[in-house]
Amino acid sequence: MAHILEVRNLVKNYGSVEILKDINVSIESGEFLVLVGPSGCGKSTLLNCIAGLEPINAGEIIIAGRNMKGVSPKDRDIAMVFQSYALYPTMTVARNITFGMKVRGVDAATQQAKLAEVARQLQIEPLLNRRPGQLSGGQRQRVAMGRALVRDPKLFLFDEPLSNLDAKLRVEMRIEIKRLHQDLGASMVYVTHDQIEAMTLATKIVVMKDGQVQQIGTPSEIYNRPANLFVADFMGSPAMNLLPARTIRNGSGTQIEIARDGEEPLILRDHWSPDLPEKVIMGLRPEDIAEAGYRSGEKVQTATCKVELVELAGADTYVVSRLGGKEVTARFHAETQARPGQSLEFAFDLAKVSYFDPDTGQRLN
Amino acid sequence: MTDITSENTGRPLAHAVRNILLRWLLLALLGLFALYYLMPLFVMLTTSLKSLEEIRTGSLVALPREVTFDAWAKAWSGACTGIQCEGVRPFFWNSILLAVPAVFLSTLFGAVNGYVIAHWRFRGSNLIFSLMLFGCFIPFQVVLLPMARVLGIMGLAGTIPGLIFVHVVYGLGFTTLFFRNYYVTIPQELVKAAKIDGAGFFRIFWSIFLPLSLPIVVVTVIWQFTQIWNDFLFGVSFSQSGTQPVTVALNNIVNSTTGVKEYNVDMAAAIIAALPTMLVYVIAGKYFIRGLTAGSVKG
Ligand SMILES: Nc1ncnc2c1ncn2[C@@H]1O[C@H](COP(=O)(O)OP(=O)(O)OP(=O)(O)O)[C@@H](O)[C@H]1O
């Protein structure tokens, strides 16, 4: 299938500081690409480069097969929704939405028809004569979406469109954006630093850090097979447990040994991951550590650990223990009887275990 | 003040009395200041309504026994400014012909400059802005000679367009500063959104920035109008007999009378000369305060 967007070897500097370093990303028609990364990693900058709002220092941006070199933002066949919505404060909602068409000289009848269609789609008909200042955050958000939708672009760019909304509204709008994506079959690039948004919306996630792409993959790839320690730690909440461990190869396979202060080391057996170096960092998601008896499977092993903290989280209970000098969070069922100070059998499910090189941080298995 | 009633619960009477006393003290103090500032105006106004005879015999602060507008009429159209005796009227019109275009142009250019410096940064834009700021601090006297030379070269010496030019150039530093500081509070994303919508440099200025600019336009207009209308030094330096602004004429009236000094005419002329700036403040004053304190523009 044809690429809608291709970013090749993109470099962007502000003065002497390299903000984006050799970025390569591409998406296919209808894909929902989410850019995630910590604050300041260059997500907005990348989006602005794609939109043509910032000049680039090297590399190429190709939208729908057309090289965008020297093409101005308005001719790139894109629409963008900003974090602050950037609604024109002195114009009514209707004029905000039709402004782009007016500038382009679209005739009035077409403008009105498109406005009506978008207003219906987003259910903002009663708001059309208001100013942005007279709208709630969620309504402004819709209007900003409306302004993007009327353009009917090849590519939508969203820069943290939900970050100014409260938690409940954010979930609602997230669902709405997902539905829009499905209905329109549009191609989208969506920036967020909320990893739940990333996981739920994306067909493809790009994790960035310090202007570099760390990993590109489907949400499940990113979640289950993080490419390095940064991605492992960044994606998922509570974060993946990352435990320094020693491997010992013996006859029957590999033994994983995790040190514990004042106690015998914890020993787990892993016959399935070959060729691990002696020192590794083992990554296990909280949901892969359960109370013994509540998890079964070929790769489940139990061990006794001391409970340090118990956190109720409604549907689950997070139980914190200590292994390899680090806090380890396990996800227990809601009715667990675990109490702080207790020693308890934990079940470790190694089906989705990750191993990382402690020096390079790269994934080993 | 609002919670007088809620405080009443403890010792109602003592509290109420103290509050009232404080209030009155405050009012008295404010009244005193107001009086102090209004005194000169009062003296000017009463003196301008007296006859010369009464001024000579009466007290300075007394109300006029007999109100007469003769002095006003003479100041407007009969007082002598040197050899010419047409009052301040022709010069008043000169000032209007000078101030209106000069205020308009300096405000307009300031707005465009501020827009560029705040949102269309280019290499060296900061330097240019610093230089313009520096321009605000150059004393009038320093520019007199070079400016006279420039006006001469341009063939505008002694003309009203020449004076307009001087005021526009001199005011640009301030107006640019005002608009720049106002426009930096407008989010950059607004410009980006408009660019994606296809709007260009002037379209964005016209459709998005100007409609937001009322408060700062008012501030700038008041500032510039006051500066230009009240200016004496540029007026006296760069004008000739037919093109002098009202401030220069006022000076001439006050200084060139021979024989008896007509205080009432002087006062009337001074008030006439000051009326337009007062008018501008009265009409636009409330926007002035609002504009000075206007913060960021929330979408
Ligand atoms: N105009 C600019 N001049 C210089 N540096 C800039 C400019 N804009 C952004 N930067 C720098 O570029 C880096 C990336 O900024 P960017 O806005 O892309 O981050 P981000 O990933 O979008 O962060 P956030 O999640 O906080 O929005 C930051 O370190 C920032 O300081």
Ligand SMILES: [Mg+2]
């Ligand atoms: Mg950002």
